[in-house]
Amino acid sequence: MTDQPPVLELREITKRFGPVVANDRVDFDLRAGEVHALLGENGAGKSTLMSVLYGLYSPTSGEILVDGRPVRIDSPNDAIDLGIGMVHQHFMFIPVMTITENIVLGSEPVRTGVGHTLGVLDRRTARDRVRELSDRYGLAVDPDARIEDVSVGMQQRVEILRALYRNARILVLDEPTAVLTAQEITELMGVIQRLKADGTAIIFISHKLGEVLEVADRVTVLRRGRSMGTVPRAGATEQSLARMVVGRDVIFRVEKEEATPGDPILEVEDLHVVDDRGLEAVRGATLTVRAGEIVALAGVDGNGQTELVEAITGIRAPVSGRVRVDGADITGRGVRRATEAGVAHIAQDRHRVGLVLPFTLAENLGLRRYRRPPLSRLGWLNLRSFAERAAGLISAFDVRGGGAETPAYALSGGNQQKVCIAREIDSEPRLLVAHQPTRGLDVGAIEFVHSRLIEQRDAGRGVLLVSLESEEVRSLADRILVIYEGRIVAEFPPEASEEELGIAMTGGTVVGA
Amino acid sequence: MTLSVERPRLAAPAEHRRLGYAAAGLAAIAWILTLPPILVRTPLPSIVLGLLAALVGVVVATDPSHRRLGACAAGLGLIAIPLALAMTNQTAANVRIVFTWSAVVASGLTFATPLIFGALGGIISERSGVVNIGLEGMMLMGCYFGIFGADIAHTWLIGAVLGMAAGGLLALVHAYFSIHLRANQVVSGTAVNLLAVGLTGYLFIAQYGDNGTPGTLPQVPNVNLPVVTHVVFFGDAFGHTNLLTWVGLLLVPVVWWFLFRTRAGLRLRAIGEQPLAASTVGLRVMATRYVAVTVSGVFAALGGVYLSDGFDGSFNFNMTDGRGFIALAAVIFGKWNPFGALGAALLFGLSSALAYRLQTFSQTLGTLFLALPYALTLIAVAGLIGRSRPPAASGIPYVKE
């Protein structure tokens, strides 16, 4: 077996986006019949690497070998032809079409004879092949059901079937368990064992340590775009892997005083919120934020953070439960009511939600307050007040790259975020909800954001920090709450170790907590 | 741009939905009672039924998840009452003359034919993800070049070919702007309509001057069915139908079969729904859309050819007179399905036919009847076909990564 070349080898793959290096000389290899896990935090470069493999990005430099021969992969078609199949994290489906149609799309069986010339679909053959494949690997699906009507778990099985239908020998599973229930995960593990036995090579991408240890033969860890090395499963532990994933060096040390928490500002009680698809994303969350403390909500992306924040800030009405700010019940009362009650919100997506990009800075800075004097009187804007206020905030928050009349899109990301923060802090809130406030920012901007959050805490405001970065969480928070599958599952002091936190965030049980 | 905004789907008691549709049906019956062959001469039963439909509609509307359906049913019930009153106010003989069903069907088919072609074109374009507001202009191109071709080549066949080519060419302009340059598709379609009005008008005057098109052009022939001609009703309704009407009716199942039974149709629909997903399995989004838009122009133009060279035998300024837009409404009313669109086109055609027949003895009533299809579409789109959903990507320019 060792004499055979690996079915896939990536050599020194580098991928840059402008000045940012997403993959830095990454090596990776895969043998037939093995599961090789790719482990790393959000943004470590896992998905970029797989996009390079699947022909969605072309690498800046580096080499891809399949069966020992160098290949060029310029499009998904090339990848498919080489036997590479991808199960995307965000499924690529035509929701209104049936499972069979989705599987065969692009290489549909057609009838013979005249039907072949006319390109008439052979729907029976298509369905039979889907059935056959699903029986062979235990991937139970209903060939005639529409994608939009079936569970996420079945959708994932369809993605796998689609790859197999195209004779994939190399299967990439991009965070396959992120969207599954415990029962479905167990089933998936069984499927993976069957595929392995059949000789399929599998790349298993995850940031959950437990399942990686359960399913993988070897593990390669990525951190900040670099490979931290490849280890066999034997001998690896959750602790040793967590250390590789996070690294021991903590870059940000934030100076801050001891917190002196006061009265509760935000009280969330047994909140249930559904997402856009009607699925329950927050399942009974209860938490409290007191005056003068930073409470961090830590968790892996997609565990209900977005919906929880939207419910607190009034953007989304919850199904049940209570949200109180300073004792006032603002449950489902909308954004304006929440703002009046003293909620400020640094949105996670500043391009889409935080800012109106074509608006000038003055206009963007007015978004929370434009209905009240001095910015407007009797429905008419006072542009001088807009400009004066903007000038004041721009200098107070050190926004660079433009003035009050500059459109927001012309600013760099860090300065855009400063505009958002300036606007929200200036509304003198009781509660500041900061949702991934440092996402995509450089080191300087991150420090700025952090010190502002601490300033707010020290001014006696409640701060709810939602972050995916465990470093940020540990260095800023006075208390850490871990959210998992829409519930608050654990609370830690800021001294908690990376390992403890990581295990709780990925659904593991914490010893002694 | 999609022509109906996605709404949350709510599971709710099916009885209420059935009750709502029943009320709408009741409203229809309330009016039909006063028409031949039943021809009830007193409005009372219709008023009772109409009010009943309205009442049931209101009850259904109390269920929040069926509010719109209920409101629509109630509205239809209330509309049915004046309609029935209008019928019972006329003499029975007059009503019989207007509602000579065989003649209504024959006339309705002529009104429906350009709509069928336009709607089929619209379906193909929108199913591929490109909104085609320019159907009107493409139809108009067919009108002019159909006549022009028939004139210069002395055969309607060349006219039809030239008309289709002109419509396809204009569609290609729309395709280039909306696919390649990623223009706003509604704006581009509007522009194409203006262009077509100007271009055909200009050529019409330059070629034919004030005299108009010659009166003796070779026209698309009628198909006389000798067997059917002597059968009651069918003879009058279908015995002397234009060839292009039959072509249009035949194209309906053909387009349906293409969309839902062939490989190319499956791919076209996939591209209109999720171009990104379609391209990851190797489908060619841009090329497919080009073909689809061009074909839609050809179809719409054939409807135009029928209008000028099949029906009128002449061309006049802006002679499509909004038919392209009604075809668009038929696309939506028919839920982007060829058979649905056929049903909508026939409904519109029949009500136009009735309107013109009504005008012979009550012009005012006839005119109001002309507004009815639009009101019905508005009501239907707002409420009855709540689950009508356009192709997800229709109207959204596709950006290649």
Next chain:
Amino acid sequence: MRSRTRIARAGRGLLIPLVTVVLAFIAGGFVVLFTGHDPFSTYGAIFDGTGLNWLFPWVTGTARTTAAFNLQQTLVAATPLILTGLSVAFAFRVGLFNIGAQGQYTVGGVMAVWIGSIFPNMNPVLHIVLAIAAAALMGAAWAAIAGWLRAVVGTHEVLSTIMLNWIAIWVATYLFQAGGPLQSTTEAGNPVSNTIVPSAHLPVIWGNPLLQGLSIGIFISLAAAVAFWAIMNRSTLGYEIRAVGHSPDAARGAGISVARSYAVTMAICGVFAGLAAATDVLGWEFQISTGDLTISQVGFLGIAVALLGRNTAIGTVAAALLFGALETGTSVRALNSNVFNPELASQLTLIIEGLVVLLVSTDLIAVRILGLPAKLGLGRPRAGTALDRGVPDEAATAAAVTEGLEGKLEQGV
């Protein structure tokens, strides 16, 4: 820095429509050339037909009288175009496409002619105000149906306004046709409305009142343009509308009700279109025949006007003047038929208008011809980006790429 960028932006804002118009005229010139006419003398005659030569001091005598008359007609034609253009532009700014200006114009005209003809001895000021207000409110009510359907039910406004246009036209036809409830009481058998009584005539400020002189309607249009600008740029309502138009998500996040913005915006659009009808009916038409209802294109031309005017107040006024001039310059009355057949010329106008709309539907001129960066979005009309649903916000994408946000990029894959 601030003033310089402003001037640069304004300059580009002016350049693009200018290039658009020039290109459209060149293309139109080729049409003229291919059909065997001289484009230069044709355009020269059209120019004289617009009456713009009145501005040249050396035009004297009868030529000057004719020019004055033609210029009046140009302004008369521009008056409703400004208003329907504003109607369409206002909707664009919130991200809606108001194809329904024609219908709103129609119902506004019905109201104006009705109110303007039923009170024979009213105080003129009161009568005019009443008729105008009625037209504006009727237009608003008609447009509000589409706004309400979009806001509450989710029916797309393109579809509902197309339907409402036709309903308006046929109902108005019903009202004025022989036997219709609002048909003329004096001209039995003619499918026309009653005539506006003198007390409701808009005062004529330039030219002969009996020969379609220029009425104060032009001031109503200009005042509406100022109101458009003030609402859009100086009121909290306009601020909300622009926020929704650029980014419904951000607006929602700031507590602005997107549905309410849609409904209110459409009602205001209807006011503009209704006013357009009032200026026509009370200014020179004085009577509506059923034939006028289907021939009128004022509402549809408003789309072209708004797009060429980049959905700003001043741009709309300029574009309406251009289109009004084109229409007058190519009319049978104004164009010298020895040079070019006016009937051909009015079709040429439509071609040029079509080309203008086509060219402004995309970044074509800004990006490909002037070489401006696409991400500034200058080529597109200043519409809500929400209108181009699904077009990734170039600015945002560019920013995301430079920041190397992996998550953001993954969404795009």
